[in-house]
Amino acid sequence: MNTHKTLALAALLAALGAPAALAQIRIGATLAETGPAGALGDPEARTLRLLVEQINAAGGVLGEPLELVLYDDGGDPNNARTFATRLVEHDEVVAIIGGTTTGTSLAIRSVAEEEEIPFISLAGGIEIIDPVQPFTFKTPHTDRMACEKIFEDMQAQGIARIGMISGTDGFGASMRTQCLSVAEAYGITVAADESYAPGDADMVPQLTNIRNTEGLQAVLNPGFGAGPAIVTRNYRQLGIDLPLYQSHGVAGQAFIDLSGAENAEGVRLPGTALLIADQLAGDDAQREAVVAYRDAYVGRYNEPVSTFGGYAHDALAILVDALTRNGEADPDPVDLREAIEATSGLVGTTGIYSFSAEDHLGLDLSAFRLLEIRNGGWTPVQ
């Protein structure tokens, strides 16, 4: 009797254990679902969960289901490093997606490069892929590209003298530095350079100084979160009638809602195709990918898509594409890395990616679309 029980138990255990031992493609992720970058990491994590479910429902990759191992690092680089190590050593993932912020991405990169595991970052900082590291890739544009896109438009409008008001958070400070360094190449002088702290409730004094600066033709606000919405409100409160440019950091419906549609009217910023899904031309290369992702996300979570979720979408798409081309359910990390580097013309929500040995970002300026807010919605600037 006892032997029977033992045998039955052993059979049961084997049956339970078996699926886990079968070839399943494990993908690791460490994101800031909570903490200061929670508003970015949350849609990223939701996107990964949703897409992995969708892919598995459609038969998986190479006939094998994907398994997502996701940790919440809270935006803390120390946690990110610990989780990245755990993903590699304990969870034995084929690749890592993540790093919501530049700080966490750099922490994960050091682990990925050391352990030779492909890593796709979702953060903006150019230093993640410059200089190029063999195993590290990233999906978002850099803040330097955002500056270039904005300055390109200013140049076209004949604007040569601008004022800047930047957040002192990581995003605002980094973009401010990049903008200052590329301004000259576009013949633009930054004649006023103000700043505000992330929690500030009022930017009127800074904007008053900008208003009093002689000969300004436009104002640029690199920033993220509530700050740019407060700047926009104060800007109208003071009755400044110069063109106002915001950054891709606030490219989402939330910015219009928080600023108030009448205050945000006429504001320009570089955004992605995701924001204007319905206005894309029928033959636009990105239309299909963008509409499919938006419909799936809104359908599941009943909240608007954000650019950040789009970064996660693109990272997973790049990885799945590389896995498929590589053709092995248990890929050698070096082969997988080479497959990612060979990505060409992959249509994402952020842009169309083509990586090379020298370029691990794979996007150019054309991926950004210059948008203007009109009547509480986004309109592409021709």
Next chain:
Amino acid sequence: MADLLQFLMSGLTVGAVYALLALGFTIIFNASGVVNFAQGEFVMLGGMGTAFAIAAGLPVPLAALLAILGTAAVGVALNRLAIAPARGAPVVSLIIITIGAAIFLQGAAGLLFDKQIHRYPGFSGEAPLRLAGATLLPQSLWVMAGAALTFAALWLFFTRTLTGKAVLATANNPLAASLVGINTKAIMALSFGLSAAIGAVAGVLVTPITMTAYNTGVALALSGFAAAMLGGLGNPLGALAGGLLLGVLEALTAGYVSSQYKDAVSFILIILVLALMPQGLLGRKTTDRV
């Protein structure tokens, strides 16, 4: 001249926000000697609660009332579940408990509400008022009036009512207070409920200006705490003065010196004040009889 007026108005707007935050600290501090670092979370709960109630279709006054009552209940629960069981522990331990509570409330709000930034329109419209070349948002007047009313109500409560005096007595000497028949347990519960309600009032009033999200509480608590320290912790008038002074100082620094040094200048001033007048600008001098 128009610039100076504009800077002052901006400073008073921000200062009134700080003052409202600082007022919340005074009650719990007066009742228990504890600096409640979950005070910022009460402000966040007031703002988030109102934003979600308005989004659900409730009229603004009802939404605000619900948020304030709900937050007061959270305050009472915080006292009942976390502070009361640790009665007799040193004040420092209690302060650390409030930091833990703040982290818990932030996480709970992130799950219960969401992680987006929220805002609702100002109560008297959004068109700026113009005054001698300077502009002011009508909501700023609401915040200033709210700070003034809260201050007046607190002052009356502490000086004119028996319950208010019982709070002060409990703060001064809990043992003696209970010996003369004051129910110190009830006083503590009342203090936390009241303090949470004041925090929520602040949240309701400032959200149209500052906006709110599940994680704004910590920064709010720090600003309010700095203002309370500057004015003299435990003194409602000090909270009001400290908040307004801090706001005006920040605005003038940003306007006339440089926005880069705005926070540095105000914190250097706080350090100076605390070094020269450790009780804050309007704090009581305490003498311990041995």
